[in-house]
Every structure is written in structure tokens, then in C-alpha cells.
């Protein structure tokens with residue numbers, strides 16, 4: 601089995617793959633103050649809680665957009681599994697040509713999503729990830745990463761509204777059904793959710809025009825993707841496991857080279 605980690609600014613999502621099937625997934629809060637032992641305990645507990653064996657994990661791959669958490673997290677993996685995790689970054693084969701001014705600057709989560717979506721659905725594509733930030737990525741028909749857009753996430757936007765205005769409360773993110781609202785909570789829900797639908801539709805339309813392609817597929821992922829996708833015809837597919845599946849795909853692309861490298865290291869150690 602292969603264990604994958606998607607380290608985001610709000611959550612770390614773990615997925616356990618048996619061959620190509622995602623058989624477990626877990627979500628824990630991203631906490632830069634947790635030590636490697638605390639992460640180790642959490643991993644132990646998640647496996648125990650789902651009746652899984654740590655010994656079944658053959659290898660670990662991770663991608664992260666939170667650099668300062670990686671020291672503890674990688675160390676916890678070494679301790680729990682005695683495995684040096686494969687971390688998506690320079691030197692890892694993704695099979696994707698990154699057309700960014702500085703390819704190292706693109707968030708690893710965006711690349712993982714792009715690899716996954718191109719493999720699963722083919723190009724041309726727009727990927728929308730509703731996480732801490734909402735990212736939009738454009739992929740060409742032949743699978744090049746062309747770049748995209750980063751907008752403040754839905755939760756960040758709604759938090760800012762209640763933190764900055766004395767009479768505005770924290771609201772649940774549910775649709776009020778209309779925009780002529782008769783109370784504060786509904787008015788805020790309408791502004792956040794329908795306002796966000798407008799943001800999403802406008803970026804998708806503009807990105808589709810810039811792509812100059814017919815039949816652009818629009819794929820959404822992330823916790824709040826269903827909330828927005830149910831309100832617009834511009835999102836064609838919601839794929840909640842897009843990032844985890846991308847990590848598994850990238851792992852497979854690097855598997856042989858990795859096994860050779862580990863074998864050489866063991867040989868060298870034995871000399």
C-alpha cells in the first residue's frame with residue numbers, strides 16, 4: 601500500500617492506496633507547532649481507528665505548500681515507517697511541462713491537481729481548487745501547465761467579513777436561495793456564496809477565452825466545491841479525490857527510479 605499526504609495551509613489530507621484504489625482517507629488540521637512525535641501519534645491513531653496496519657505501507661509520497669511544517673512531518677514518517685518520503689518538488693518526475701516564469705514557484709498542490717486531471721480527463725482543462733485559497737489552473741490540449749489565477753478562499757473571505765465589521769456575525773456557509781435578503785445572516789450568506797459564484801464564473805469565462813480552445817473541461821475539487829458547483833453550469837465535474845489521485849499517479853511515475861536509488865543506497869551501505 602502507498603500512503604499519500606497532501607499538506608495544505610488548513611488541512612493535511614492523507615490517503616491510503618491499495619493498487620489504484622483509495623481505500624482510506626483522513627483529514628487532520630495543519631498545525632505548524634506540532635512536533636514529529638505528535639504527528640507520529642496521530643498517524644498511529646488514524647491507522648488504528650480504521651483497523652489498518654502500519655506495516656502494510658510500502659512507500660510514502662507527499663506534496664506540501666507549507667514549507668515550515670515539513671521538517672516535523674518528514675521526521676515523523678521516518679520514525680513511524682522507517683521510510684524516507686518522496687516529496688513532490690525539483691527532481692521528481694511529474695511528466696508535465698510547467699510554463700510558469702519560474703516553475704519552482706507554482707504550488708505543488710496545483711501541479712499535482714494538473715497531473716491528475718490531465719491523466720483522468722485529458723486536455724484542454726481548467727481546474728478549480730476550493731481550498732484556503734481558490735486556485736484556477738489552465739492545461740493545454742497536450743498537457744502543458746499554462747498558469748492560472750489565485751483568489752482568496754471562500755472561508756477566508758467570509759472570516760474577513762465578520763472579523764472586520766462589529767455587527768456582522770460568523771455565518772454558516774449555506775445558500776439562502778435569494779439575494780434580496782431580509783436579515784443579516786442571509787444577506788451575508790448571499791454575498792459570500794453568490795458573490796463567489798460570480799467570481800468563479802467570470803474567471804472560468806475569461807480563462808476559457810484566453811485558452812482559445814474548444815471543449816474546455818472544467819474540473820473542481822476541495823471541500824467547498826459542491827456548494828459552488830451546484831450553483832453554476834460552468835463547472836462540469838466535481839472530483840473530491842483529485843489531489844490524492846494525483847499523488848498516486850506521480851508516485852507511479854517515479855516508482856522504478858526510486859526503487860533503484862534505494863537499492864543502490866543499501867548496496868553502498870553494505871560495502
Ligand SMILES: Nc1ncnc2c1ncn2[C@@H]1O[C@H](COP(=O)(O)OP(=O)(O)OP(=O)(O)O)[C@@H](O)[C@H]1O
Pocket residue numbers: 607608609610611612613730731732733753755773821822823824
Ligand atoms: N462545509 C463547510 N462549511 C464551512 N467551511 C468549510 C466547509 N468545508 C470546508 N470548509 C473550510 O473551507 C476551507 C477550505 O476547505 P478545503 O477542505 O477545501 O481545503 P483544505 O484542504 O482545508 O485547504 P488547503 O488544501 O488549503 O489546506 C477550510 O478552511 C475549511 O475548514
Ligand SMILES: CC(C)(CO)[C@@H](O)C(=O)NCCC(=O)O
Pocket residue numbers: 608609665705706707708709710731732733735750
Ligand atoms: C495558492 C496555494 C496557497 C493554494 O494551496 C498554493 O498553491 C501556493 O502556496 N502556491 C504558491 C504560489 C503559486 O502557485 O504561484
Ligand SMILES: [K+]
Pocket residue numbers: 606608709729731822843
Ligand atoms: K487542498
